[in-house]
């Protein structure tokens with residue numbers, strides 16, 4: 001059954017009782033007629049659970065007048081959408097305009113013609129119904145968009161995780177390095193965001209993008225032959241030159257993706273990090289030999305996050321360094337390998353970094369090193 005087939009409630013407000021009774025006679029067959037002989041009584045009815053669907057409101061009343069009632073109803077969230085039709089004997093255009101400006105939906109002049117009154121009420125009810133349907137549709141669409149965005153986010157996260165794991169599992173047995181470096185990047189970036197220099201740049205949104213991008217820093221290792229990547233001993237100069245290429249391979253793959261997908265802040269930062277995470281503050285890093293602030297901030301953060309994790313990780317050629325030793329080595333590199341400001345942030349949150357790394361350990365040896 002159409003909702004408009006239900007009997008709707010019409011509130012008639014007039015301080016002259018006989019006027020209300022006349023309107024009641026016109027309307028009672030089609031609507032449930034509610035009556036109020038003052039503005040205050042009308043407001044009480046409108047704020048009750050049994051509120052009207054339309055209000056026929058007299059303007060001039062003793063006590064609170066129709067304009068006051070209208071103003072109060074339009075100011076309250078729960079009543080602002082109830083259509084108001086002013087009924088008045090006034091015939092000044094200015095009064096009519098004033099009422100409409102207050103938010104009234106229509107105007108009727110006394111003496112009220114019963115048929116016109118019914119038509120005007122029906123119009124308001126139909127408009128109200130249409131508005132409510134539109135609102136429902138909009139809410140439904142917004143909910144759908146939220147759900148789809150959440151799905152896309154999850155798909156993106158899982159895809160990143162898969163690609164990063166592919167690169168990772170070739171020289172490491174678990175994906176925990178990815179999780180730990182991601183946490184390190186986010187923790188350092190949050191600390192750095194407290195500095196007035198970076199407060200504006202490092203928004204919570206950007207920090208989240210950096211955290212998402214971080215797992216892809218070594219994605220270019222997919223392009224490095226096993227004979228070099230998995231070599232237990234020291235690399236020859238030639239092998240090391242090839243190994244350094246992982247920064248370029250990774251950046252190229254991510255750039256290709258960005259070219260296909262269009263500009264995308266996640267891919268842009270992922271490229272920046274993949275290309276520059278082995279650059280050094282003193283300019284002796286690779287692949288570009290960039291120095292100081294010419295190295296993107298994302299990569300300066302990643303460098304500290306990545307090296308700390310390498311230090312506390314077990315490798316076939318070394319045991320995991322204890323947390324304190326790893327912190328010492330990072331500090332020794334401040335101003336040469338690393339941005340001193342990033343190291344000072346790292347120092348402030350090193351305990352948080354240690355605790356978060358303990359959640360994702362790879363080996364017993366690493367667990368002991370962090371405990």
Ligand SMILES: [Fe+2]
Nearest residue numbers: 217218277278
């Ligand atoms: Fe790397």
